[in-house]
Amino acid sequence: MRIGIVCPYTWDVPGGVQAHIRDLAEALIADGHQVEVIAPAADDAPLPSYVTPAGRAVPVPYNGSVARLAFGFLSAGRVRRWIREGRFDVLHVHEPFVPSLGVLACWAAKGPIVATFHASYQRSRALSVSAPVLQTAVEKITGRIAVSDAARTTLVEHMGGDAVLIPNGVTVSRYAEAEPLPGWDEGEVIGFLGRMDEPRKGLPVLLEAFALLAPVRPGLRLLIAGPGDAAEVLEKVPAEFRDRVGLLGMVSEEDKVRAYHTVDVFCAPNLGGESFGIVLTEAMSAGAAILASDIPAFRRVLDEGQAGALFETGDAASLAREAAALLDDPARRAKLSDEARTAVWKYDWSTVARDVVRVYETVASASGVEEDDRS
Amino acid sequence: MTTTLILVVGALVVLTAVYVSWRAGRLDRLHIRLELAREALDAALVRRAAVCLELAASRILDPATSLVLAAGAHEARTAAGPEERERAESDLSRTLRAVLDQDRFREKLAETPAGPELLEELDAAVAKVVYARRFYNNAVGVTRAAQRRWLARTLRLAGHTEYPDFFEIDDDPPYALAAE
Numbered sequence: 172m173r174i175g176i177v178c179p180y181t182w183d184v185p186g187g188v189q190a191h192i193r194d195l196a197e198a199l200i201a202d203g204h205q206v207e208v209i210a211p212a213a214d215d216a217p218l219p220s221y222v223t224p225a226g227r228a229v230p231v232p233y234n235g236s237v238a239r240l241a242f243g244f245l246s247a248g249r250v251r252r253w254i255r256e257g258r259f260d261v262l263h264v265h266e267p268f269v270p271s272l273g274v275l276a277c278w279a280a281k282g283p284i285v286a287t288f289h290a291s292y293q294r295s296r297a298l299s300v301s302a303p304v305l306q307t308a309v310e311k312i313t314g315r316i317a318v319s320d321a322a323r324t325t326l327v328e329h330m331g332g333d334a335v336l337i338p339n340g341v342t343v344s345r346y347a348e349a350e351p352l353p354g355w356d357e358g359e360v361i362g363f364l365g366r367m368d369e370p371r372k373g374l375p376v377l378l379e380a381f382a383l384l385a386p387v388r389p390g391l392r393l394l395i396a397g398p399g400d401a402a403e404v405l406e407k408v409p410a411e412f413r414d415r416v417g418l419l420g421m422v423s424e425e426d427k428v429r430a431y432h433t434v435d436v437f438c439a440p441n442l443g444g445e446s447f448g449i450v451l452t453e454a455m456s457a458g459a460a461i462l463a464s465d466i467p468a469f470r471r472v473l474d475e476g477q478a479g480a481l482f483e484t485g486d487a488a489s490l491a492r493e494a495a496a497l498l499d500d501p502a503r504r505a506k507l508s509d510e511a512r513t514a515v516w517k518y519d520w521s522t523v524a525r526d527v528v529r530v531y532e533t534v535a536s537a538s539g540v541e542e543d544d545r546s
Numbered sequence: 547m548t549t550t551l552i553l554v555v556g557a558l559v560v561l562t563a564v565y566v567s568w569r570a571g572r573l574d575r576l577h578i579r580l581e582l583a584r585e586a587l588d589a590a591l592v593r594r595a596a597v598c599l600e601l602a603a604s605r606i607l608d609p610a611t612s613l614v615l616a617a618g619a620h621e622a623r624t625a626a627g628p629e630e631r632e633r634a635e636s637d638l639s640r641t642l643r644a645v646l647d648q649d650r651f652r653e654k655l656a657e658t659p660a661g662p663e664l665l666e667e668l669d670a671a672v673a674k675v676v677y678a679r680r681f682y683n684n685a686v687g688v689t690r691a692a693q694r695r696w697l698a699r700t701l702r703l704a705g706h707t708e709y710p711d712f713f714e715i716d717d718d719p720p721y722a723l724a725a726e
Contacts, residue, residue, distance in 0.1 A: 281575075310576060310688055313583065314681045332684040335677050529670055533586055533677045 172531060174199060175259035175540065177250070178210035179271035181228045181239045182218060188265055188289050191318070194342055196221060198524035209253050209272060211241035225249045225272055233270065240271040251279040251542060259540040261285060261531045267308055268330075277308035282540040285314040285530055288334060291321035305330075314534040316527070335530065339449065340523035343515055346456035351433040352426065355417070358390030359498050362434030362459070364427065364450055367399025367418075373440030373464060378407045379487035380440075384495060385412040391498070396422045396430050431457035435504065436497050439463040442485055455479070455515035460504035462493055478514035479507055569697055576689045580710055583678070583685040587713060590678035591635060594671040595619040598638065601668060606658045611645055618642070628711065635675075636716040642672065646720035672719045679713055686710045 178192045189210075196206045206221050211228035218224060226246045228239040250272055254262070260283070267273040267286045277284060315334035317323035323334050361381070365372040374395070381393050395404065396419040405413050422430065431437060437459035439451055443466050451472050454461055461479030463469040473479040480497055483489040497504055516522065601607065602616035618641035625634035646652070646668075655661040689710055692698060 307572075310572070310579070313579060313685075314677065315684065332687050333680050335680050526673065529673050530677050533590060533674050534582075534681060536582055 172260045172528070172535070173205045173258060173539075174207070174531065175254065175257045175262045176206060176208045177262070177264045177272050177276040178208055179240065179266045179269045179273045180211065181241075182208075182210040182212040182222055182224075183216050184239065191287075191289065191339060192265060193219075194340060194520045195524060195527065198340070198520040199528070202521070202524060202528070204528070207253070207257055207259070209250060209276075211239070211246070211272060223249075223253055225253070228271070238269070238271075240269065242270055242275065246272060247275045247279070250275045254280045254540060255542045257540070260535050262540045263287065263527075263531075264312070266290065267312065268305055274305070274308050277311050279543060280540050281311065281543040282538060283314075283531075283534040283536055284312050284540070285316065285527075285534060286312045287316040287318065287337075288322045288326050289318050291319065291325040314530050316530060337523060337526045337530070338518075340520035341449065341452040341456055341515070341518050343456040343519045346428050346431060346453055347458070347512075349425075349428040349432045349457070352394075352429045355392070355394060355433045358392055359388065360392050360394050360434045360436075361462075361494060362394045362430060362437045363396070363440070364430065364437075364454075365397045365439075367395065367397050367401075367404050369399075371442050372397075373442045373485070374404065375407060376440040376442070376464075376485055376487050376490060377438050378404070380490040380494060381416070382409050382412065383487065383491040385409070385415065388495070388498070391415065392417065394430060394434055395419065396427065427453075428457060431459050434459060436494055437461050438490070438494070439469065440490060441466060441469070451479075452515055452518045455511040455518075458508040458512045460497060460507045461511060462490070462497060464490075472514075472518070474510070474514050478510040566697070566701065569695075570701075573689075573692050573698060576685070576692055580682075580685045580689045583682040587675075587678040587682040590671070590674040591622065594668075594675050595622045595638065597664070597668050597671045598642070601664050604660055604664060606655060606661055606664070607645075611648075614641055615645055628713075632713065632715050639716050639718060642668075643718070643720045672717075676717050676719065679715065679717055683712050686712050 176192055176196055178189060180186055180188055182189060192208060192210075196208055199206050200221065208222045209225050210218075210222055211226065212218055212222070212224040213227045214224050216224060225241055226243075226249060228241045230237050230239050233240065254276065262276060262280050262283065263285045264273045264276050265287050266289055267277055268288075273286075277286075309330060315326065315332070316337050317326055317334040318337065318339055320336065323336055326332070326334055361377070363374060363377055365374070367374050377393075381391070384391055393416045395416065398421045401418045401420070404418065405416065408416055419426070419430070431454050437454045439454070439461065441464050451461065451463060451469060455472075455478060461473065463473060463479055463481055464484040465481040466484055469479075470476070470481065473481065480493050482493040497507075596619075598615050598619035602612040602619065607615070618638040622631070622634040622638045625631040652665065655665055693709060
């Protein structure tokens with residue numbers, strides 16, 4: 172298929188939506204589709220061959236924060252020409268309610284248009300004010316995708332109608348191989364990754380379990396990566412064990428992958444609220460032996476315990492017991508690791524792209540995407 | 547004085563005409579979109595029944611399972627009215643769940659030569675029914691809202707197009723096919 176993807180945010184500024192579009196486009200290209208992306212970017216910016224620049228984005232205050240958006244005659248003209256010359260079978264617009272290229276593309280095109288909604292918010296002043304302006308764009312969208320339950324709820328509440336849920340993928344190959352971090356090769360290591368100060372991530376449960384395990388397992392250490400207040404975390408650990416807790420703080424993407432390969436057991440003690448365990452799928456891609464709380468989302472991702480051990484959510488004693496069992500049984504850890512590497516393929520971008528292609532095929536028509544000269 | 551009046555009235559008439567024609571054009575666009583969505587939904591349902599029949603006829607399954615599947619697909623294909631069809635398609639979804647969620651069904655099917663391809667096709671067909679129905683119901687929603695507006699009602703902008711109905715069925719996929 173010939174697919175045109177519209178990115179609302181500046182290509183070379185890192186962000187969730189841009190990363191999503193890059194991974195999707197590359198998975199689609201690998202699958203044999205012809206993909207073009209249009210994104211705000213300066214003409215001289217270094218871009219992959221499939222990206223067309225639509226002009227520089229300008230920072231404007233929108234919906235309570237400053238966003239870098241592209242609009243105006245120049246961008247509108249370029250989007251229109253890109254649609255006319257692209258002869259796409261399907262146009263795929265991301266965040267069509269952000270006043271940037273997405274809205275312009277909906278304006279300039281007719282035919283099969285798919286939209287993906289990423290953001291979720293409680294209440295959007297901008298959206299309620301601009302709803303009538305967006306009406307035309309909304310009505311042209313033939314298929315809607317939400318990347319999370321929260322995004323879907325936002326859409327239903329603000330705009331009505333429904334969307335199909337296709338969550339973000341993980342690029343399994345990016346996590347598969349890495350050198351372990353230096354200085355952690357001795358003894359036993361349990362790892363945690365995520366915000367330290369967000370209670371729902373469940374770090375206090377792990378710290379409590381560590382306090383139970385540390386006296387009986389002198390070689391045990393804790394590796395914690397993620398933003399938050401280090402002193403606050405150490406306070407919860409008995410003084411004599413503090414030197415066995417390593418706090419890496421915010422880590423780079425590369426070090427994150429290395430951390431997954433460093434630990435003997437990767438622990439996800441979340442208390443709930445996680446609709447999709449993205450951290451879990453990353454750890455699975457790296458082949459870590461996982462010990463996770465048994466919240467429904469994790470049970471599902473870990474195949475009911477086949478691809479990772481589970482413990483009772485919020486129960487430090489249960490965590491400690493399961494962690495000790497895992498640390499004492501290298502054969503079981505190896506088996507969990509293998510199972511995880513297999514099970515995670517369901518969440519690879521290639522699988523996600525396959526679902527997105529099914530959406531394309533559902534909305535595709537014989538005439539394809541055309542320029543709308545009525546607007 | 548009279549000239550001014552004529553001009554003002556004339557301008558008003560032109561503006562009203564432009565507005566009405568714009569609303570009519572919009573409604574027309576919505577009707578086209580609804581029609582396309584209806585065709586896509588129909589195609590997805592027909593496709594799902596066809597794959598079910600193919601699976602039933604493949605001699606991979608035991609005869610009882612084949613029969614249940616073939617009967618469900620046949621019911622769905624021959625349902626007469628819209629309500630009848632909603633019921634039959636829901637029944638086919640339930641049949642599919644009962645068949646595919648048998649213990650180790652997927653693994654056993656994957657071991658046969660034609661199995662993996664059939665599974666893949668069924669997987670796609672089931673997902674597309676879910677997608678097509680959501681998109682169709684969205685189109686019904688906006689079209690209904692537009693038809694209900696007083697201008698559209700008074701001037702009968704919708705013409706002979708009937709007030710569209712949502713398509714409500716149970717289309718939950720079998721656990722064995724669910725990606726999440």
